[in-house]
Amino acid sequence: MMALAIGGGATATAGAAPQRELAVCSDPANLPFSNDRGEGFENRIAKLVAGELGATLRYAWSMQRRGFLRRTLGTGACDLVLGAPAGLQGLVTTRPYYRSTYVFVSLRERGLDVRDFDDPRLARLTIGLHAVGAEGANTPPAMALARRDLGRNVRGYAMWGDEREVDTPARLIDAVAQGDVDLAVVWGPFAGYYAKAHPGRLAIAPAEPDPAMPVMPVAYELAMGVRRGDEALRAEVQAVLDRRRTDIEAILADYGVPLLPLLTPARTDAPVAAAGAGATR
Numbered sequence: 442m443m444a445l446a447i448g449g450g451a452t453a454t455a456g457a458a459p460q461r462e463l464a465v466c467s468d469p470a471n472l473p474f475s476n477d478r479g480e481g482f483e484n485r486i487a488k489l490v491a492g493e494l495g496a497t498l499r500y501a502w503s504m505q506r507r508g509f510l511r512r513t514l515g516t517g518a519c520d521l522v523l524g525a526p527a528g529l530q531g532l533v534t535t536r537p538y539y540r541s542t543y544v545f546v547s548l549r550e551r552g553l554d555v556r557d558f559d560d561p562r563l564a565r566l567t568i569g570l571h572a573v574g575a576e577g578a579n580t581p582p583a584m585a586l587a588r589r590d591l592g593r594n595v596r597g598y599a600m601w602g603d604e605r606e607v608d609t610p611a612r613l614i615d616a617v618a619q620g621d622v623d624l625a626v627v628w629g630p631f632a633g634y635y636a637k638a639h640p641g642r643l644a645i646a647p648a649e650p651d652p653a654m655p656v657m658p659v660a661y662e663l664a665m666g667v668r669r670g671d672e673a674l675r676a677e678v679q680a681v682l683d684r685r686r687t688d689i690e691a692i693l694a695d696y697g698v699p700l701l702p703l704l705t706p707a708r709t710d711a712p713v714a715a716a717g718a719g720a721t722r
Contacts, residue, residue, distance in 0.1 A: 463487070463496040466513035466522040468505040471601075472608060473634035473696045474524060477502060482630075482696040483523040486538075486689055490521075490665075493681040506601070514668055521678065525666035527705060533669055535679045537662035538686070539693055540701045542647045543582055544632045546617050547624040549644040555624060557649035558585040563594065569613045569625035572597035581659050582626035585651040596622050611635040618642055633697025647699060660701055 465487045469477035475484050477500070491498035501519035503512050510531065513519050527537045547553040555562065568591065570583055579587070586595060598613040614635040616622050625632075626648060636643045648659045665682070667675045682689065693700060 461494065461496040462499055463491040463494060463521060464499045464501060464519040465491075466510070466519040467500050467502060468509075469502040470606065471505055472610075473630055473698075474505075482692050482698065485692050487521075487523060489685060489688065489692075490678060490681050493685065494677060504601070514666070520667060520671065520674060522666045524663050527662040527664040529664075529666060531669075532666035533672060533675050534664040534666045535675055535682055537664045537703055537705050538682050538689055539698065540660060540662045540703050541629040541699055542660035542701055543580070543626055544629050544699055545624055545646045545648055546614060546627055546632050546636065547644050547646075548617065548620070549642055551623075553624060554644065554646060556646045558582075558589060558651050563589070563591055566594060566623035567596055568594050569596050569598055569616050569622035569627075571600035571610060571613055571627065571631070573600060580628075581651070581654070581657045582648065584657060585654060585659075586626075588651075588653055608635070611638065614639070614643070629699035630696070633699050637697055645699065647701070662703060662705055 467475045467483065467487070469475070472481050475481035479485075479488070487500075488498055499519075501513050503509055503518075510522065514522055514532070522532070525532055525534055527534055545553075545555045547555065553562070553566075555566075563586070568586065570580065570586075573580060573583075583595070586592065596616070598616060599609050601609060610627075610631045613622075613625050613627060614632060615638070617625050618639040629645075629647075632645050636645060650659055651657065665675075665678050667678070690700070
């Protein structure tokens with residue numbers, strides 16, 4: 442914890458109660474998750490949580506690249522991160538508040554309906570992927586396609602730009618809509634959000650797990666995370682997630698996030714994992 446009950450940086454005048462502050466680690470240019478204009482679904486959820494806690498919402502902005510948690514939560518610049526893989530090492534996480542998956546995106550009129558990486562038609566199709574590159578390990582879809590010697594069919598599209606670029610991940614969805622690639626395998630929140638620019642034209646199907654890589658899932662549970670030792674804040678945030686679960690799910694649906702049933706129990710009396718193996722989004 443920082444100076445006050447939730448976050449640092451708040452001040453109080455003599456004789457007045459200190460203003461509580463919720464300091465959130467966030468990316469200024471990462472729609473549909475967040476941006477510095479408050480237009481992402483994580484912005485909306487953070488505002489909901491802060492309101493429930495009676496706190497003023499403040500952001501610590503940093504591009505969500507390698508070292509994001511070290512630069513933000515690790516330096517004390519903020520106290521809470523949204524959308525952390527449940528059980529991510531180095532954090533104390535809440536129970537998951539949503540679960541999403543990689544999806545196949547294709548033109549509806551083509552009727553491809555590809556759902557798994559062993560579909561024989563993939564050998565004849567061009568497949569778009571978001572290129573992570575030097576920022577981290579290959580995505581599960583990239584690894585699944587490489588195992589099947591389909592790398593020659595893959596076309597890479599940038600996932601990230603700089604702070605001045607807007608909607609960089611949309612290029613891959615646009616490529617499907619324009620016929621530049623036959624289909625794409627995309628992290629669900631990106632697909633659902635940017636497909637809205639092409640109403641009725643795109644089919645989105647959840648990717649089936651790759652039986653050849655049981656330790657590399659295609660669906661992930663997302664939670665909120667705090668620093669180790671901040672269990673009191675974690676408990677407060679968890680109480681908000683429990684109370685406002687329906688409202689949070691409505692926000693996610695509004696942004697087109699493909700949702701799968703949670704695997705981790707959502708009961709308020711269920712145990713919460715402090716750490717474990719996690720993925721990055």
